[in-house]
Amino acid sequence: MAKQTHKNTTFFQAVNHAVHGIKYAVITERNMKIHAILTLVVLLCGVMFQCSLGEWLWLIHCIVLVIVMEMINSIIELIVDVLSQKNYFDWAKKAKDMAAGAVLLCSGYSLIVASIIFIPKLLS
Numbered sequence: 001m002a003k004q005t006h007k008n009t010t011f012f013q014a015v016n017h018a019v020h021g022i023k024y025a026v027i028t029e030r031n032m033k034i035h036a037i038l039t040l041v042v043l044l045c046g047v048m049f050q051c052s053l054g055e056w057l058w059l060i061h062c063i064v065l066v067i068v069m070e071m072i073n074s075i076i077e078l079i080v081d082v083l084s085q086k087n088y089f090d091w092a093k094k095a096k097d098m099a100a101g102a103v104l105l106c107s108g109y110s111l112i113v114a115s116i117i118f119i120p121k122l123l124s
Contacts, residue, residue, distance in 0.1 A: 022071075029074050031103075032067070039063050042114060049121040058117065062110035069106045073099040 008014040026032045046059055076099040084092040 025071050025074060029070070031070055032074070035067055035070055039067070045118055049118065051117065055117050058113050062106075062113050066103070066106050066110050069103045073103045 004017075008017065026036055042059055042063060046056060051059065077096055080092045080095050
């Protein structure tokens with residue numbers, strides 16, 4: 001596939017690039033692989049415990065939230081690495097730490113939501 005040097009000319013071209021970006025993230029980022037596996041676990045639990053529509057909406061919300069935040073974190077890390085040329089700078093550490101903290105907050109939120117949904121089902 002030749003490198004594109006101009007703006008996308010069609011919606012489908014833009015979607016193709018977006019899908020390529022998602023694939024790249026899952027293939028190259030260790031934490032995205034972990035999130036993909038945990039997504040499958042949550043989806044299987046949702047089916048196994050016959051979650052209601054409302055519960056599914058919460059679960060899907062959390063899955064998308066964590067995956068999007070992980071992608072944003074990866075983007076920030078990539079840009080910081082390029083700008084810092086992989087040298088240590090206090091600003092680079094702060095940027096990476098804050099991005100990782102955002103993922104941690106979203107993951108914690110998702111864990112709370114999953115606990116609220118699944119613990120009562122496990123206990124009954």
